[in-house]
Amino acid sequence: MELKFELKKLHLKETFSIAYGNYNHRDVLLIELSHQNCKGYGECVAIDYYQINLQSFVLKLKEIQTQIESQKIVHPKDFFKFLSGLNLHSFLLSALDCAYWDLFGKLENKSFLELNNISSKNLVESSITISIGDIEDQINKIQKSEWTQFKVKCKGLNKKDIKKLLQLNESIALDSNASFTDEDCIWLQENKVVEKFSYLEQPRPIDHYKILKKENFANWMADEDCQNIDSLEELIPYYKSINIKLMKCGGITPALEMIKKARNLNYKIMIGCMTESTIGISAGCVLTGLVDYVDLDGANLISNDYAEGNFVKNGKIILSLKPGLGIDLK
Known part of the structure; x- marks a missing residue:
């Protein structure tokens, strides 16, 4: 399995105003997990009132990349057990979990609903x-x-x-x-x-x-x-x-x-x-x-x-x- 990740920016169609502040864009971290020509995707976004630092997520991914890439293809619930032992922030954990569900379904040729x-x-x-x-x-x-x-x-x-x-x-x-x-x-x-x-x-x-x-x-x-x-x-x-x-x-x-x-x-x-x-x-x-x-x-x-x-x-x-x-x- 191969892990890739990339920082991107989402632009809002109009200023998004909530009690926490006004926002015109959101920074996002795109996760890609691939195996046998199939690619699964997940993402997480930087939310200021959650104190999310995507740069720290990138450093963490570089630290654990070898561990992730050495994992065999197993059921997503078993992969999640592995991820749970890596001390990940819930936002980053979510991006990896979702990317793996997407990859696993593509490898099995079944939708999430079928699985x-x-x-x-x-x-x-x-x-x-x-x-x-x-x-x-x-x-x-x-x-x-x-x-x-x-x-x-x-x-x-x-x-x-x-x-x-x-x-x-x-x-x-x-x-x-x-x-x-x-x-x-x-x-x-x-x-x-x-x-x-x-x-x-x-x-x-x-x-x-x-x-x-x-x-x-x-x-x-x-x-x-x-x-x-x-x-x-x-x-x-x-x-x-x-x-x-x-x-x-x-x-x-x-x-x-x-x-x-x-x-x-x-x-x-x-x-x-x-x-x-x-x-x-x-x-x-x-x-x-x-x-x-x-x-x-x-x-x-x-x-x-x-x-x-x-x-x-x-x-x-x-x-x-x-x-x-x-x-x-x-």
């Missing part, structure tokens, strides 16, 4: 993100869109804006990126009309969730509070829903285990994304038959996508059904 007996029917539609902005501009974007599911970003709570959003006859979720106060959360979860929001994502900064009450009206969804499978039991009294992102939890392999446990604990589950190319989105798409919500609009927000594979069109998940994760570079 895991997952149905390609009844896939949940994805939301499209509406950046922070004037509420009238946000509403205008929603009304002009061909998508049917929306995630509206906000910074803090503006009750007048909430009222305007709830008056729309649309499926809308709210994501404050941890910018709500305790008082905001109390008001939201005690206000019955808030049930109209699909979910309210990561209302408070990490570990400040104990003001939340899952039995009240708000469908609180954990994002940064839910990093991996170990988070699930602690969050039960506070969150009804969780956002699984492959880079957060370490890839497809741990995501499958996380979905299974979350189901047993009666969580609603979303597959989410960062700003990613079709490589990252393709990996998320193969799990959309197992969840309740989908937010995989990352590749739709960039202007220089460098890959082809599974994709999202006006919210609908379109699976390539090619071997592996169905990824090819353009």
Whole structure:
């Protein structure tokens, strides 16, 4: 097996504004694993509020390259056990895990869904993100869109804006990126009309969730509070829903285990994304038959996508059904 990697830059179609800041591009690390003329792809992106340093990932890959390349072709779950012993950051672990699933499927000439007996029917539609902005501009974007599911970003709570959003006859979720106060959360979860929001994502900064009450009206969804499978039991009294992102939890392999446990604990589950190319989105798409919500609009927000594979069109998940994760570079 051969490992290659390359730093690239994703350019956003328009400035992406969230509570953490404004972004016009994302740096990305592309991973390629190859064997017998088959190539598998994965990627991870630099997210400042996760303190991601891609240069350190490159140094780590150079350090472990010989170990990776000496591995025999085994089932992806066994390869993940090997990767787990290398002390990798979850973002880098995810890129390698996804690249190997893609490679393994191509070597077996089977799609990820075939390998895991997952149905390609009844896939949940994805939301499209509406950046922070004037509420009238946000509403205008929603009304002009061909998508049917929306995630509206906000910074803090503006009750007048909430009222305007709830008056729309649309499926809308709210994501404050941890910018709500305790008082905001109390008001939201005690206000019955808030049930109209699909979910309210990561209302408070990490570990400040104990003001939340899952039995009240708000469908609180954990994002940064839910990093991996170990988070699930602690969050039960506070969150009804969780956002699984492959880079957060370490890839497809741990995501499958996380979905299974979350189901047993009666969580609603979303597959989410960062700003990613079709490589990252393709990996998320193969799990959309197992969840309740989908937010995989990352590749739709960039202007220089460098890959082809599974994709999202006006919210609908379109699976390539090619071997592996169905990824090819353009």
